[in-house]
Amino acid sequence: MRKLLFGGLWLGLIVYAFFLAPPNQPDTFDLIQRLATGQWQGINPLIIALFNIMGVWPLIYSGLLFFDGRGQKIPAWPFAVGSFGVGAFALLPYLALRQPNPRFTGEKNLWLKLLDSRWTGLVLAIGTVGLLAYGLIAGDWAEFVQQWRTDRFIHVMSLDFCLLCLLVPSLLGDDLARRGITDSRWFWAVSLVPLLGASIYLAVRPPIEADSAEATSVQKSTLIGNG
Secondary structure, X not given: OHHHHHHHHHHHHHHHHHHHOOOOOOOHHHHHXXXXXXXXXXXXXXXXXXXXXXXXXXXXXXHHHHHHHHHOXXXXXXXXXXXXXXXXXXXXXXXXXXXXXXXXXXXXXXXXXXXXXXXXXXXXXHHHHHHHHHHHHHOOHHHHHHHXXXXXXXXXXXXXXXXXXXXXXXXXXXXXXXXXXOOHXXXXXXXXXXXXXXHHHHHHOOOOOHXXXXXXXXXXXXXXXXX
C-alpha cells in the first residue's frame, strides 16, 4: 500500500507538472538564473525566499535520509542529491522503495556526524526562520498569486514545497525510534508545524550515540546467529 501511495503520487506529480500546470513563461530561464546568482533586484521577496527554502529542504531531508538509508537495500544518497534539483520528484521514488527502518547499525562516518550535529540543525533552523520572515514580511502576496496562476516554474515550485512539508512524517517516525524517542508528542509537534517543525527538530533531537549504534549492530548479529 505504501509503495502504491508514493508511486502513484510521484506519477501524478509528474503528469500534473508537465501537462496540467500553467505554461512556462518566456522569462523563466532568466528568472531562475537571477535567483541562482543572487541578482534579486526587482524580484518578489516571496519568490526569493521560496527559491532559497527549496535549497534548505534537501539539507533537512538529508538529516533523515542518510540515517534511514544505512539499513536499506537501496542507497539514499542518489535521491538526496537529486532532491537539490527537483525536490519531491526525487524523494518520492525512495519513499516508495524503502522499508521501515527503526534501527541504526554500524558507526557514524564524518558526514553522518555532521548531519547529526545539533549545530547543523541550529544553522538550518536559523536560516529557515530568516527566509520565512523575509518572504512573509517583505513579499507581495498579490503578485505571488498572479505568478502562481500563470507561471509553471512558480506553480510547480510551490507545489513541491507543500509536498516536502507533507512528506516529513514518512521518515520521522523511524528517526525518532532510532534515537529512542517514544513520546508521540515529538512526532505530532514536528509533523503539524510545516518546515519550522522539521528544522527545529534537527537542532534539538538527541544524537545517535556510537555506543548505542554498536550495541544495535551486535544485537542484530546475535539474533541472526541464533536464527
